[in-house]
Amino acid sequence: MKNAATPATVYLVGAGPGDPDLLTLRAARLLMQARLVVHDGLVDPSILALARPDARLISVAKSRSRHTMPQEEINALLVREAQAGNSVVRLKGGDPFIFGRGGEEADACHAAGVPVEVVPGISAAIGAAAAAQIPLTHRDSASIVSFVAGQCKGLTEQDWSGLAGKGRTLVIYMGVTTAPQIAEKLMEDGVAPDCPVAVIENAARPTMRVLRASLAGLPDLVSGAKVKSPAVIVIGEVASQKSGRNDAALRQLALEAQG
Template sequence: MARLSRVTPSFAPGTVWLVGAGPGDPGLLTIHALNALATADVIVYDALVGPDILSFAREGAVLEFAGKRGGRPSAVQREICERLIQLAREGHRVLRLKGGDPFIFGRGGEEALALAEAGVSFRIVPGVSSGLASLAMHGVPATFRKSNHAVILATGHPAPGEKIDWTSLARTGVPIVLYMAVSSISLIVSALMEGGLAGDTPTLTVHEATTSRESVVEATLESLPGLAEKGMIRSPAIIVIGAIATFRSAIVNHLLEFGSEAAQ
């Protein structure tokens, strides 16, 4: 850590760092994230941040769970923001630790706005996005010159009262990477097929990517609801829909998948 301190900023008391912890494998933490873990007084962490990541916390640091899981009692976002502000005003070095990247479906933007409005100084540390890492670790390129020059990142869990126009997304013909979508996969699949996606469109689902609990399911679009009903795909998972999903089957015999091994 002494060497790392030369390339990462100091963590000042009374400030908050919004940090992405990556998809789960500690090897995918950034140097800034490691420094924050080794320095923070209080770590407010999400449900997708596992013990392997938290093991890098400095001795004596206070760990506060503030996770959200669909269908279960969860922390309220407003209360989380208030807690971060309170801890910072008490003079603590506050690490808000989120799975993946804090600004990709991590509600980091809401926390940044709340901190700014409260006059609390903060730093944002990007993390390896769980959606893109789930693909890359299994040899699936998010973009590929021969098939797609764009990719759509979408959540299956929009804000209350809001809807996603899945049929319009389907008509783009662009691969779709879904976060938090297992519980609503039947509705999503129906809308995507209504928008023109064929039932045999390839998909790849990665459950708990890069951890020792990781599992991978290759299937067709129309089969996803049935697989979810049987528990063969389950949260937390990333689902990619589109031609790029076939890449894994083409290279899997030669692909060294080190993520889950590193986490064991």
């Protein structure tokens, strides 16, 4: 253990979309060496299993209705442990700086004089699209891609005009519970009701599902299929792209992997 007068480092590590094989080498090495791992609830158990046997694992899982630990307390935890001389791996699903509040945690550490290293991860959007073989950009149909959060304060007041439609791809994080509001909002902004939509649930995991509908049919798709987080919503012409293996085949592969 380092001297308490010299804070240890907080590593903000991206865990990617869920498959341990998609971790960066740096992320895997830090995880296997760490004595303390502070992790999100959406980090797959197979990734946490890479931690050393004597590592201390602290879950700070968040959900729409319940937070195990408020963000301010997470910030304080990271600072407190680092100031005690304990290096901390702060493990986040996807990438720490894309809807991961990594910026807030880095700011808290900097303010307290705690060293920070950011280890990027494959973002949920990029990992999910790749797993479903949906290109987020395509020479024939999309030259612009945007990421938005579908679960945040003031959703209805946000201006999304121009983010979806012809030549554009919109990827929505955390949009499962607000799918009806999202569909209504985009159609009011002029996006065609028949615009293709793909919902990718549990991307890059054995239980992955790729579900497709039109924008107008998004709320019924989410409720009818009982979609749960983690899931991303892809809106745009690229969502109609079919991979070499159809969605039924992908589901069969998932079942085989589980069995």
